Amino acid sequence: MAEHDGHRERMRQRVRETDMRGFQPHEVLEFLLMYAIPRRDVNPLAHKLIKHFGSLSGVLDARPEELMQVPGVGENAATLLSSLVSVFSVYQRDRWRKRPCLFSRKEAGEFCTALFSRQKVESIVIVCLDVHKAVLASEMLTQGTVSETPLYPREVVAYALRHQAHSVILAHNHPSGDTRPSMDDLRITLEIRDALRTMDITLEDHFIIAGSRFTSLWQTGALSEPAAVPLLAQEKQGRAAADDDAPDAQEEPRA
Secondary structure, three states: OHHHHHHHHHHHHHHHHHOOOOOOHHHHHHHHHHOOOOOOOOHHHHHHHHHHHOOHHHHHHOOHHHHOOOOOOOHHHHHHHHHHHHHHHHHHHHHOOOOOEOOOHHHHHHHHHHOOOOOOOOEEEEEEEOOOOEEEEEEEEEEOOOOOOOOOHHHHHHHHHHOOOOEEEEEEEOOOOOOOOOHHHHHHHHHHHHHHHOOOOEEEEEEEEEOOEEEEHHHHOOOOHHHHHHHHHHHHHHHHHHHHHOOOOOOOOOO
């Protein structure tokens, strides 16, 4: 027992000294389980959970009833593990509660990322800013399927006008984990940018979120006039080529 207690104390010391830098996923999970399951070697259970759910994130995204299906996981451990993502979401909202000013792409991307915790279907968020880049309001406009969600420029314009926004940031998530924009992402972004312009409102950026990573369409050049047109033109050329390759309609048989 003393040897086991010593292992736990050494792990706590590692956490204090390193902030978990260099920790393997099973070690992070073992550290968490220490506080839910006292006086038991939880290292084998940490390995078992990661094997069962495929990853540390898979474990933390699981529901309590799913966790308790793994032998050795009781109600205390299941409740602790399944609550951590929600705790982090509350932390992020609390961190940004005082109308933050989003002066940089990094700040804006991190702010938007915090709004998508535990979203497993594609969703779209709008953030309204005043002339000083302070957040006036943010809201999830719509949710769709795992791979797509509808977005209409008129909804974005109406929300921006309702909050008297000087500028707007859009963000949507890709549950697939890929932050690269699709051609549909680019097209709708340009339509929204142009619709907002008619009301003298600027589209500052459109972020694509995947977990803790994000891509800024502004930084890719997709929002600049010269860059956006060729991107869409490439798709049109591709479609035209596909049409050329399509088989001709069957001719009528000759008499």
